[in-house]
Amino acid sequence: MNKAIPMPQKPWQPSGADKVKSLLIVLAAFVLAGASVELTGLNGKLGFFFSLFISLLVLNFSFHYFKRGTAAAKDALLQVLAVMAIVITLIPIVSIVATVFSKGYKGLHWGILTKDMALASVNDPIASGGLLHALVGTILMVGGALIISFPIGVLTALYLTEIRGSLTRPIKFLVQAMSGVPSIVAGLFILSSLVYPVTKELSGLMGSLALTILMIPTIARTAEEMLRLIPNELREAGVALGGTQWRTVAGVVLPAAKSGLVTAIILGVARIIGETAPILLVSGGGDSLNLNPTEGAMGSLPFYIWKAFLTSGTPESLARAWAGMLVLLSFIFILFGMARYISGRKVG
Amino acid sequence: MTESNNFTNNEKEEQMTTSHVTPSSLSSVASARAVRQPGTEMLGNGLETRGVHAWFGKKHVLSDVTLDFAAGTVTALIGPSGCGKSTFLRTLNRMHEFIPTAAMAGEVLLDGKDIYSPDTDVTKIRLRVGMVFQKPNPFPSMTIGENVLSGLKLAQLKRKNTDELLESCLIRAGLWNEVKDRLGEHGGALSGGQQQRLCIARSLAVEPQVLLMDEPCSALDPGSTFRIEETIADLAKTMTIIIVTHNMQQAARVSDYTAFFLSDGGPGEMIEAAPTSRIFSSPQDKRTEDYVTGRFG
Numbered sequence A: 001m002n003k004a005i006p007m008p009q010k011p012w013q014p015s016g017a018d019k020v021k022s023l024l025i026v027l028a029a030f031v032l033a034g035a036s037v038e039l040t041g042l043n044g045k046l047g048f049f050f051s052l053f054i055s056l057l058v059l060n061f062s063f064h065y066f067k068r069g070t071a072a073a074k075d076a077l078l079q080v081l082a083v084m085a086i087v088i089t090l091i092p093i094v095s096i097v098a099t100v101f102s103k104g105y106k107g108l109h110w111g112i113l114t115k116d117m118a119l120a121s122v123n124d125p126i127a128s129g130g131l132l133h134a135l136v137g138t139i140l141m142v143g144g145a146l147i148i149s150f151p152i153g154v155l156t157a158l159y160l161t162e163i164r165g166s167l168t169r170p171i172k173f174l175v176q177a178m179s180g181v182p183s184i185v186a187g188l189f190i191l192s193s194l195v196y197p198v199t200k201e202l203s204g205l206m207g208s209l210a211l212t213i214l215m216i217p218t219i220a221r222t223a224e225e226m227l228r229l230i231p232n233e234l235r236e237a238g239v240a241l242g243g244t245q246w247r248t249v250a251g252v253v254l255p256a257a258k259s260g261l262v263t264a265i266i267l268g269v270a271r272i273i274g275e276t277a278p279i280l281l282v283s284g285g286g287d288s289l290n291l292n293p294t295e296g297a298m299g300s301l302p303f304y305i306w307k308a309f310l311t312s313g314t315p316e317s318l319a320r321a322w323a324g325m326l327v328l329l330s331f332i333f334i335l336f337g338m339a340r341y342i343s344g345r346k347v348g
Numbered sequence B: 001m002t003e004s005n006n007f008t009n010n011e012k013e014e015q016m017t018t019s020h021v022t023p024s025s026l027s028s029v030a031s032a033r034a035v036r037q038p039g040t041e042m043l044g045n046g047l048e049t050r051g052v053h054a055w056f057g058k059k060h061v062l063s064d065v066t067l068d069f070a071a072g073t074v075t076a077l078i079g080p081s082g083c084g085k086s087t088f089l090r091t092l093n094r095m096h097e098f099i100p101t102a103a104m105a106g107e108v109l110l111d112g113k114d115i116y117s118p119d120t121d122v123t124k125i126r127l128r129v130g131m132v133f134q135k136p137n138p139f140p141s142m143t144i145g146e147n148v149l150s151g152l153k154l155a156q157l158k159r160k161n162t163d164e165l166l167e168s169c170l171i172r173a174g175l176w177n178e179v180k181d182r183l184g185e186h187g188g189a190l191s192g193g194q195q196q197r198l199c200i201a202r203s204l205a206v207e208p209q210v211l212l213m214d215e216p217c218s219a220l221d222p223g224s225t226f227r228i229e230e231t232i233a234d235l236a237k238t239m240t241i242i243i244v245t246h247n248m249q250q251a252a253r254v255s256d257y258t259a260f261f262l263s264d265g266g267p268g269e270m271i272e273a274a275p276t277s278r279i280f281s282s283p284q285d286k287r288t289e290d291y292v293t294g295r296f297g
Helices: A016-039 A044-068 A070-107 A132-163 A168-178 A183-199 A204-228 A232-240 A245-256 A258-272 A277-282 A301-311 A315-344 B009-017 B085-091 B122-128 B144-154 B162-172 B192-204 B222-235 B248-254 B276-281 B286-292
Strands: B047-056 B059-069 B074-078 B102-110 B129-132 B210-214 B240-244 B257-262 B268-275
Touching: A016 A044, A044 A070, A070 A315, A132 A168, A132 A204, A132 A245, A132 A258, A132 A301, A132 A315, A168 A204, A183 A204, A183 A277, A204 A258, A204 A277, A232 A245, A232 B122, A232 B192, A245 A258, A245 B144, A258 A315, A277 A301, A301 A315, B047 B085, B059 B085, B074 B085, B074 B248, B085 B210, B085 B240, B085 B268, B122 B129, B129 B192, B144 B162, B144 B192, B162 B192, B162 B222, B192 B222, B222 B240, B222 B248, B248 B276, B257 B276, B257 B286, B268 B276, B268 B286, B276 B286
Parallel strands: B059 B268, B074 B240, B074 B257, B129 B210, B210 B240
Antiparallel strands: B047 B059, B047 B102, B257 B268
C-alpha cells in the first residue's frame, strides 16, 4: 500500500503525434498521386497506383531520412515495399472473390443444391434445374483422387525422408518434374492408357485417376517437407525404445507431422479441385446426378461452369456459370476452414 | 532379460568386500558411494566392449576401446568435446548406425554375446539397452501417460497392469508426485527437467538391463540436475548405467567407475578407466590428471 503501482505503458510504440505524421504522409501521397494523374500524361487506375506508390516511397524515405538518418530511412523504404507487395497480391484475390460474389448471387435459388440439369438446359429460367450433379461429381472425383493419392504421396515422402534409399535423388527429381505435368496431358494419358483400350467408357473413376496423377506430386512434396521438419531426436527416441523403423514412423513421426499432412491434403485438393481439362476428356461431364463413379458420365463444378459459359451466352447461362463459381469457391473455403480447424485443435 | 535386474543390495555388498580399492585413495566426494569392482567373474552378466572403433565417413573418430561395465554399476564417461565418448555410447545400443555415414569395428558383448553379430535382432538390443538423450525429447503427439508407455506400443510388448507400470516408472524416475494429476496433459507442458525425467520414465517402461545416458543434465538447471542424480542412484540398484557427462562433480557424485576419453586431433581414445575415486584422487595418466584438475578441456 505504500508504493503506487504505475500504469502499464508501451513506450516503444509510436505516439499519437507519430501516428498523425504517418497518416499525413499517406494523405500527401494520395494528393500527389491525384495531382500527377490530373496534370501529367498518367491516367487511369494503373497510373494512379503507380504514382501513389512512387510518392509514398519518396515521402516516407525523406521523412525518416531527415528525422533519423539513413538507416531509419532504409527501414522505412523496405516497409513501404513490403506493404505494397501485399497490396499487389491482395488486389487480384479480393477482386476475384468480389466479382464472383456480386455476379454469382443472381444465379442462386432455392434448389440449386438439390436439383440437377437432367431436365433443364442452360438457357432455361434460373429457377429450373441446379448443380447438384456437378457438386456431387466434384466431391466424388476429388474424394476418389484423394483416397488414391494420399497414401501413395505419403509413402513416397516416407521413402524420401525415412528410408532414404539409393533411389532418393532420382525419385525426388521425378516428383518435382511430375508437378509440372500439364493437366491435359494427365487426361490424355488416362484416355489413351485406360479409357480406349480397357474400359471403353468415360466415367468418374477415370476422372479421379487423371486427377490423381496431378495430385500425387503435390502431396508427396508437401508431405516430404513436413516430415523433414520433424526433429531427428524423435526418430532416435522411438528407435532407442526398441521400435522398428515402421513402428517409429507410424507411432511417432506421422502423428507429430499430423498438421503438416493436413496441409499436404489441402494443397493437393487445391491443385485439382478447379481442373477442367482432364475432367472434360475422361469423365464425360454429364448433366444428371450420377452416384456411381465406375459407370456413366459424371459432371463436375468446373465442367458446369465451362459449359454454361461457352455453349450459348444467354443471360441465364452466364448467371448459372457465375453461380457455379460461387458454389465452387464457397465449397473450397468451407473445406479448407474445416481442415485447418481439425488440424489445429491439438498440439503437434 | 531380467537376470541382471534381480541384482540386490546384498550382492552389491558382497562385491564391495572384494573391492581392490584402498580406502585411502578415495577422494572425498566419490567415497560417499559404494564402489563395486568389475571383475572377470562377472562375465556374462554385463556389457563389455572389445576393441571398438568408430568412423563417420572416412573420419576415424574412436580408436580401440576395450571396457567392461559390470552389471549393477554406474560408469561415467568423461572427456573434452569431440573425444568420441558420445559416439562410443551410441555404439553400445546400436544407435551409431542410425547416422548414414557411420561405420564401426570391434565387439560389444551383452551377456557375452556380440550385439553386432548378424543373427541379432537390433530392436531387441535396444529394448535391453535403453537410452536417454541430451535434449529432452518427449513425443509431442502423446500425453504424459502415453509417453511413458510409448515403448510398449513401439516394441509391441504386451503388459498387464499398465497403470501399475505407469506409476512405478514415474515413481522410479522421481516424477510421479509432480504429474500424477495431469497424466492426460501433453509432455510439452512440462519444464525441461520434468521432460527429461519423463524421458527416463519412458525408457524404464520397457525394463532395460542397461541404461545409456548422453549428457542427460546438460540442458537442465541445478535443481533438476539434482533430482536426476537422485534418480540415477536409485536406478543403479536394478540396472547398469553408463552416463556421458561434462560435469566432473556429477561424475564423482553418481558413478562407481569413470573412463576418461581424449582425442589429440586424431581419433578419440580411452586414456584411463578406474574406480571413480581413483580417477579423481590418483589418476595414473598425466593427461587424466590435467583434465580432472581443470588444467585443460
